[in-house]
Amino acid sequence: MRIRITVIGGGNMGSAIVRGLVHGSVFRAEDITVVDISVCSLNSLQEFNSSIRISLANYDSVRESDVVLLAVKPWLVNKVIEDIKETMNYSQQILISIAASVNIADINRMLKKSKGEDLPAVFRVIPNTAIAVKRSMTLIASCNASSKQEELVLRIFSELGNAVLLDEEKISAGLAITSCGIAYCFRYIRAVVSAGVELGFYPMEVQELAVKTMLGAAVLLDENKQPTEVEIDKVTTPGGLTIKGLNQLESKGFSSAVIQAVKASVAES
Ligand SMILES: NC(=O)C1=CN([C@@H]2O[C@H](COP(=O)(O)OP(=O)(O)OC[C@H]3O[C@@H](n4cnc5c(N)ncnc54)[C@H](OP(=O)(O)O)[C@@H]3O)[C@@H](O)[C@H]2O)C=CC1
Numbered sequence: 001m002r003i004r005i006t007v008i009g010g011g012n013m014g015s016a017i018v019r020g021l022v023h024g025s026v027f028r029a030e031d032i033t034v035v036d037i038s039v040c041s042l043n044s045l046q047e048f049n050s051s052i053r054i055s056l057a058n059y060d061s062v063r064e065s066d067v068v069l070l071a072v073k074p075w076l077v078n079k080v081i082e083d084i085k086e087t088m089n090y091s092q093q094i095l096i097s098i099a100a101s102v103n104i105a106d107i108n109r110m111l112k113k114s115k116g117e118d119l120p121a122v123f124r125v126i127p128n129t130a131i132a133v134k135r136s137m138t139l140i141a142s143c144n145a146s147s148k149q150e151e152l153v154l155r156i157f158s159e160l161g162n163a164v165l166l167d168e169e170k171i172s173a174g175l176a177i178t179s180c181g182i183a184y185c186f187r188y189i190r191a192v193v194s195a196g197v198e199l200g201f202y203p204m205e206v207q208e209l210a211v212k213t214m215l216g217a218a219v220l221l222d223e224n225k226q227p228t229e230v231e232i233d234k235v236t237t238p239g240g241l242t243i244k245g246l247n248q249l250e251s252k253g254f255s256s257a258v259i260q261a262v263k264a265s266v267a268e269s
């Protein structure tokens with residue numbers, strides 16, 4: 001069955017999603033329309049695949065779409081919904097918003113039409129930037145959706161990495177761990193690179209070592225499904241080298257800093 005999508009906002013996230021969708025099994029490139037107010041983002045998507053439809057600040061494609069995906073900054077969601085809601089057919093269409101700090105209750109309020117109409121299936125979807133390499137850990141919450149619609153949205157985002165359906169109450173905390181958390185991982189790597197340079201490595205030489213180490217650590221945890229301490233114990237020889245570093249980390253407040261950081265990144269609801 002042919003499914004059409006309009007992606008509104010072709011910036012970092014919108015264009016990464018579109019590039020991934022083109023290679024997925026749900027949409028054909030010609031069934032994807034991207035609307036943006038900037039011609040640069042649109043041109044680079046067309047250079048990537050000329051079958052993708054592009055539209056400069058024109059939402060006409062919304063009417064013909066099965067799925068409408070909002071990928072604009074959070075403070076623009078209200079305006080865009082105002083611009084498209086009268087053309088939407090709520091009984092047929094799915095609305096997906098990836099705006100990090102806009103919750104479903106707010107979206108439903110924005111979607112209300114003056115004439116009154118049952119609200120559409122609404123999905124709040126939180127990817128992370130690894131969506132550009134189809135390795136996002138994506139969180140999904142739904143409202144007014146049938147199980148078939150939930151399966152469709154899960155399928156779309158599972159093809160762009162991992163995707164999990166969650167109660168919306170967990171989304172704000174979850175996105176601190178997944179969407180913001182990816183930046184903490186980069187910061188850890190950056191710190192290792194700084195140490196490596198002091199120890200005589202070139203930056204990209206040591207970054208490669210650090211990245212592959214982190215990938216290995218993540219795969220070990222993912223495959224062995226053990227608590228982190230079990231894997232740490234396997235590394236830590238009594239009286240050996242690792243424990244000296246781990247104790248330094250803790251004396252400098254590493255775990256506490258990470259806990260505070262995750263809590264600080266939780267969006268207010
Ligand atoms: N970055 C991240 O890690 C994550 C981001 N998100 C969410 O994703 C959303 C998009 O973020 P990101 O891709 O980083 O933002 P970007 O600014 O890169 O992309 C948004 C795009 O939308 C365009 N735009 C602005 N107004 C309109 C409009 N009225 N109609 C159509 N297009 C418009 C912007 O153009 P212009 O630049 O000219 O204004 C820009 O190209 C945000 O809501 C964010 O909260 C969610 C999870 C993770």
Ligand SMILES: O=C(O)[C@@H]1CCC=N1
Binds near residue numbers: 100175179180
């Ligand atoms: O920093 C932000 O607000 C966005 C949302 C999650 C990741 N980046």
